[in-house]
Amino acid sequence: MVRFYLGKVFLLNPMQKLKQRYTGKLVRVLCGVLFLFYLHSAAANQVIHVAVASNFLSTLKQLKSEFERTHNSKVLISAASTGKLYAQISHGAPFDIFLSADDVRPQQLEALGFSKQHKAFTYAYGKLVVFHPSIESTQFSFSQLANNRVEHIAIANPKLAPYGVAAKNWLLGKGIWQAVSDKIVMGENINQAMQFVKSGNAQVAIVALSMMKEEPISAFSELLTTDYQPIRQQGILLSNNKNTAQFAAFLFTEPAQTIIQQNGYILP
The missing domain is CATH 1.20.5 (Single alpha-helices involved in coiled-coils or other helix-helix interfaces)
Incomplete structure (x- = not known):
């Protein structure tokens, strides 16, 4: 050839x-x-796509590591404000589980038929803090929110984020909402509200206790849970496969419950 x-x-x-x-x-x-x-x-490593409210993101990352260590599944995370994720799911976003920061949206999705065989479940109760890194906690008092030293107060947008609703309700309950309403700057979620403070565009932020793990204890003051409505965080399963159900069940195991509690949440 x-x-x-x-x-x-x-x-x-x-x-x-x-x-x-x-x-x-x-x-x-x-x-x-x-x-x-x-x-x-x-087939052995099914991907579970979890939509999670911003306040629970860092906790979910720890839960993801523990779950993947003991299961043949991978967890893919999408984080945003509860309202934004609800809108995405309503328009057909292909999530398997929705971990909301409230109990309203999961129950609305359930009523709309997005989860035909599963009920919404409570996985945690959140807590509020005032984040004030430029003011030592020993020198901070809630009355300072209304004085001239604090020019801007960051919260999450109440229309999108349950923690924004809780922050506004706390200010209303304390009778200082009217006095500080002109100072309020709103982020799309509590991560953005925190960023306003870190960038110097606000002096304080009312956000979730779960976000304070990396912050010195002098930089924040925890609010009494008797001063605002409990932030009941619910989840809902949006697909009916075995892996999704396993992940939901995992949230109530002892290792997962320990992680959730260590991140500043009250267990259901």
């Missing part, structure tokens, strides 16, 4: 021809084996 390459002649003997033929077959067989292995791995 003769092949021409750029004017030069190369001769292929029968052994070379045989080698090429079997090499091609071997490559095809290996590709088939790798494809079957990929399909097996994909």
